[in-house]
Amino acid sequence: MYTRIDGKETGAALRLTIREAVEKRKAEGKRVPGLAVIIVGEDPASKIYVRNKHRACEEVGFLSRVYELSSSTSESQLIQLVEDLNRDDEIDGILVQLPLPPHLNEKSIIAKINPDKDVDAFHTFNVGRVMLGNYRFAPCTPAGIMELLKAYDISPRGKECVVVGRSNIVGKPMAMLLLAADGTVTIAHSRTKALAEVTRRADILVVAIGKARFITADMVKEGAVVIDVGMDRDENGKLCGDVDFDAVAPKCSFITPVPGGVGPMTITMLLKNTLVSAESRS
Ligand code: GUN
Numbered sequence: 686m687y688t689r690i691d692g693k694e695t696g697a698a699l700r701l702t703i704r705e706a707v708e709k710r711k712a713e714g715k716r717v718p719g720l721a722v723i724i725v726g727e728d729p730a731s732k733i734y735v736r737n738k739h740r741a742c743e744e745v746g747f748l749s750r751v752y753e754l755s756s757s758t759s760e761s762q763l764i765q766l767v768e769d770l771n772r773d774d775e776i777d778g779i780l781v782q783l784p785l786p787p788h789l790n791e792k793s794i795i796a797k798i799n800p801d802k803d804v805d806a807f808h809t810f811n812v813g814r815v816m817l818g819n820y821r822f823a824p825c826t827p828a829g830i831m832e833l834l835k836a837y838d839i840s841p842r843g844k845e846c847v848v849v850g851r852s853n854i855v856g857k858p859m860a861m862l863l864l865a866a867d868g869t870v871t872i873a874h875s876r877t878k879a880l881a882e883v884t885r886r887a888d889i890l891v892v893a894i895g896k897a898r899f900i901t902a903d904m905v906k907e908g909a910v911v912i913d914v915g916m917d918r919d920e921n922g923k924l925c926g927d928v929d930f931d932a933v934a935p936k937c938s939f940i941t942p943v944p945g946g947v948g949p950m951t952i953t954m955l956l957k958n959t960l961v962s963a964e965s966r967s
Contacts (some may be wrong), residue, residue: 780802829950841868850893
């Protein structure tokens with residue numbers, strides 16, 4: 686028997702506490718936290734993500750500003766907007782939706798965000814703080830996974846933790862957070878030799894490799910906790926994760942579904958980071 690980790694429910698409970706914190710701020714005469722999201726161009730997936738962020742802000746009572754810029758926006762125009770938002774007292778979090786159109790350099794734009802308002806935790810300064818274990822914001826997806834583990838009383842302490850995927854947004858920071866929680870951490874990736882041998886060692890297996898149903902039952906230890914970050918489409922166009930859920934779940938103690946697992950936590954942690962930023966600024 687396995688337990689299905691419910692990110693929808695865990696995220697909703699956390700958003701309720703965020704909403705209560707907003708109400709408390711209002712009762713104390715403080716302003717509501719403000720999140721600014723910038724989207725450049727017409728990428729359909731990005732538009733959906735941005736709409737969902739806006740709705741999540743409304744749900745918890747945040748100020749939400751969405752800047753929809755044309756795909757011909759220049760780097761200097763975008764940087765100007767970021768710098769205006771850095772100075773804007775109503776705004777606690779600034780998020781530049783990625784990917785940007787190819788003529789815009791993501792690194793140089795992220796570098797212009799005030800690290801205190803960088804609620805994605807993508808700025809080099811915040812990446813460094815995560816590495817040092819001394820951070821205000823952790824990147825939203827790994828932070829959301831740590832919240833899920835906490836909600837289900839799963840401690841990484843002393844456990845074999847294997848992260849499959851080495852992206853800057855998920856894999857690398859995930860490894861740092863598990864390490865900070867006293868896990869014994871291995872990062873595996875698409876070039877790892879004998880990957881199944883590595884994943885079979887995992888007490889906690891986090892998969893963020895972006896390949897539909899890539900993790901099969903033979904790659905998972907009996908009783909493992911499996912966290913699936915994937916948002917893939919199978920050969921029939923159906924949404925699925927990086928883990929072959931139906932085959933893997935019976936071997937697990939806990940497993941996240943897709944959808945309804947990690948996804949709802951990511952956006953919730955964005956709200957949490959924005960609240961933390963507002964509390965530090967008041
Ligand atoms: N694009 C896909 N996911 C994310 C995210 O978490 N933050 C930003 N800024 N862009 C994204």
